[in-house]
Structures are given as structure tokens and as C-alpha cells.
Amino acid sequence: MNIYAIGDLHLSFERVVDLEDWENNSQHKPMEEIDSFWRQHARKIYENWNKIVAPGDVVLVPGDISWAMRLDEASHDLDFLSLFTGLIVCVQGNHDYWWQSV
Template sequence: MWKTLAIFAIGDLHLSFNKFVKLDEINPETDIEKPMDIFGWLNHYDLIRDHWLKQVRSNDTVLIPGDISWAIRWEQAQYDFDWIAQLPGRKICSPGNHEYYYHSKKKIREALPEGIEWIDADYTVVEGAVVAGTRGWSLPGDPFYQEETDRKIYERQAGRLRLALEAAQKDHPDKEKIVMLHFPPITKHAKESKYMEIMKEFGVTLCIYGHMHGKSAEDAIQGEVDGIDLRLVACDALKFCPARLR
């Protein structure tokens, strides 16, 4: 049974290992593809590893809200999750928009290494809190949102968040509620959303999200909004260092 001392978060790891490697034996020329180099993320997995090892202990928890692996198939993604599994702590993952290897919650839960959990439209318990998760989606009002193609996904993801929080409220009505999304629940272009409405309805106190990088990360809305503490935890925005939440 886990005894959580601290809760951390870091998303958008964007790993791409092509075989199993030990934490301290990575050869960037042979062991990993490098799709993030074009964004200036040079050997970013080393930075994640080093910061993680300095901060996270074996009985801490790390929330990882999506865009974990570039893999297309699970046979590729397993190397990235095996690498994460070697790091200390309990890891709780939820999907992003680049989880191409993810087709079945049941199958991925059966395949994940020990110490890694997967939540999507449901929740898990972390000490005195419940953590509910789903992917989220682009918001009406955002520049890249297209009503004809995005509305259905947006509504479906809002429904999945509601399912997760309804179950959490039913089972653990007195516990603090934390939400992990991949997409932000509001942006400077979309100052309200169904995600925010649902979180307010269920008394969520903290929402972490990723997805926003570079200039968009500078514009991310963070801090308390309508009683909910919003935090961007995309790894580059955190300088590749897990952020302590609790």
C-alpha cells in the first residue's frame, strides 16, 4: 500500500526510446529517436531524469497528464514506460493528444509496468485526495478550434470528466478533488468552458494541465480561478523539473 509523502506533476515527456535502456546508460545516438531536438529539447530525458532523482522519493506520487510517448504502437511505447518505471515514486498517467498507441484502457492497464497507473474518465486515490483524469480538448473560442470538427470531441471529453468526478464524489465525498487534463481548461481566448463548470460543480481545488509550449505557455492561465488552482505542468514550462503540488 502506497503512503504518499508528496505529490508532483510533470507532463508532455515526449519520450522516444527504441529499446530498453537503464537510466544511467543512455546512448543518444543508438537508443533514442530525437523528434524533440528541432524544438531545442536536447537530451531532455536526461534533464527529466536528473531533476526527478533529486526530488522524488519512492513513496511520493508523480502525475503525468499526457503526451508521454511519441510511439505509434504499444510495442514501441513500452520502452518509454519501462524507462519511467525505473524512476522513483508512484506514477499516475492520463492521455494526451499524441497517445497514438493508446486504444484500450483495459489493455494498457494490463501492459503497464509495476508502479504506473492509467486513468481516463475515472479516478484514483492519492492519500487524502482523489485524482480524476481525462484528456480534454480544444475550447470554443481558441484560434485552432473548428466547430464542425471539434465540438463533438469537446462535448465528449467534458462528459468523461463528469463521469470521473461523479464516481469520485460517490465513493469519496469528503476527499479533496484534483483533476489532471492534457488540454488547458481555459485560455486567454476561451475564458470559460464546460471543464471549468464541471470542476466548480464538484468542488475541485486543483487542476493540472499540459499541452502548451513556447509562446503559448507564456500565455497560459495559472493561479486561482473561481476557486480552482490552475497549473501548467508541461515539462519544458517546468524546465524539465517535476513540480511539487502537495
């Protein structure tokens, strides 16, 4: 078992993520609006995570999971995380406003 950590995912999916059609996975606050470097950042995280993390590994996510303001808005982001390999342990970050509505 390995232990990994990654923070500041800043996901913002508006609907269920289609892993076969990344170009049409709309987000309410896409990171590429900040800088083109972040284009398809969720796809890069997903693909690299699943290359490295094995089913028995633990991944610590110390916050800033979603830009959502409420839990219902974060649901697609959390569903997306459920597709990732390994056991994920999340804690609230300073941008996780949705956490207050849990």
C-alpha cells in the same frame, strides 16, 4: 508524501535505456530535432525527478508520455518510466496514440 505533476514527456526510445551511456540511447523522434534546447531531455527529466521525488511521493503525468503509435513501440518508454522514483499516475494525452492499442 508530496504530489507532483509533469506532462509532455514525449519519449521515443528505440531500445532499453542504458543509464550509464546516455549518448547512445537512440530515439526515433529525438526532441533535439525540434530545438537544441531539448538535447538529452529524457536524461534531464530522469536525473531531476530522482533528485526531487521520494519513494512515497505521487507523480501525476497528464499525457503525452510517448511519441509511439502502438503499445509495442511505447514499451521502452514505459520501461524507462518504471525506473523513476515514486508512484506514477498516467492519463492519456492527445499525442498518446499508442494508448488506443492497450
